[in-house]
Amino acid sequence: MSALANRRFLKMNGLGNEITVLDLRGTPLRVSAAEARAIAADPRSRFDQLMVLHDPVTPGTDAYMRIYNTDGSESGACGNGTRCVAWAMTADSEMRGTKTGGLMLETKAGLLPVEQVSETVFTVDMGAPRFAWNEIPLRDPQPDTREIDIVTRLPDAPELQKPSAVSMGNPHVIFFVKDAAAYDLPRIGPILEHDAMLPERANISLAQVLKPDHILLHVWERGAGQTRACGSAACATLVAASRKGLTGRKATISLPGGDLLIEWRESDGHVLMTGPTELEHEGTFSPALFAGAA
Numbered sequence: 001m002s003a004l005a006n007r008r009f010l011k012m013n014g015l016g017n018e019i020t021v022l023d024l025r026g027t028p029l030r031v032s033a034a035e036a037r038a039i040a041a042d043p044r045s046r047f048d049q050l051m052v053l054h055d056p057v058t059p060g061t062d063a064y065m066r067i068y069n070t071d072g073s074e075s076g077a078c079g080n081g082t083r084c085v086a087w088a089m090t091a092d093s094e095m096r097g098t099k100t101g102g103l104m105l106e107t108k109a110g111l112l113p114v115e116q117v118s119e120t121v122f123t124v125d126m127g128a129p130r131f132a133w134n135e136i137p138l139r140d141p142q143p144d145t146r147e148i149d150i151v152t153r154l155p156d157a158p159e160l161q162k163p164s165a166v167s168m169g170n171p172h173v174i175f176f177v178k179d180a181a182a183y184d185l186p187r188i189g190p191i192l193e194h195d196a197m198l199p200e201r202a203n204i205s206l207a208q209v210l211k212p213d214h215i216l217l218h219v220w221e222r223g224a225g226q227t228r229a230c231g232s233a234a235c236a237t238l239v240a241a242s243r244k245g246l247t248g249r250k251a252t253i254s255l256p257g258g259d260l261l262i263e264w265r266e267s268d269g270h271v272l273m274t275g276p277t278e279l280e281h282e283g284t285f286s287p288a289l290f291a292g293a294a
């Protein structure tokens, strides 16, 4: 039987981005890719991202987070999930600590300071974006990641060329388009996610700049498919738009699930993401869930 059987989880969302939070602090347990897929397959614990809390690694931090996509792959960043974890560590009767003030969370991509804005709204410092082709990473050297070469040619969407690429601790490719809602993302998303230029695949964004401080965004997420919102994609998109001179350094990013406020802070180059969280329900994993999952 999986050691995760009967463990408690929280089912949450950040702007409709489905998030399941599992607290494994104080245990040596780890979630395997097969266990993550099994959790995602159950409608009660279904997720776009599973946020697993582990004991802190770096002194002074509050928790280490491992982030799983629906397909069991791992990511270094999840903006919406980080806000959900912050809510859980602040408000949930079993996960909250005694600490007041902000939290310092950590992933394999780095440190994420979080501040509470109101009961359910949090601001996450998502860190500094990276632009070097090998840090995103891309397969081939690119002189300027504001406009990269990709291999995919879509006969019915020939304009989807020369996207921007940005790492927010996870890889993002952003196409600036006239109408972000006009594309069949479930069809073209997987093709672009697996473009040969993207050795670790990428999250694919279609961005429509409405005003210098407002962008409409649709996202196909690596390992999870089309989601109602993606926080790290919103950060990467604002940064890419600002680098191309399409927006300023602060904008509202409107996603199908709602709005995020994103600021690319001038003083230190960090990206701040502010948005809501929602608790849907709590539950425990049924032992039967993991039958066959290693």
Ligand SMILES: N[C@@H](CCC[C@H](N)C(=O)O)C(=O)O
Binding pocket: 017, 048, 049, 069, 074, 075, 076, 077, 078, 079, 080, 081, 170, 171, 203, 221, 222, 223, 224, 227, 229, 230, 231, 232, 233
């Ligand atoms: N929804 C997340 C991003 C999740 C990670 C992504 N699918 C990846 O594999 O990098 C967010 O809110 O940032």
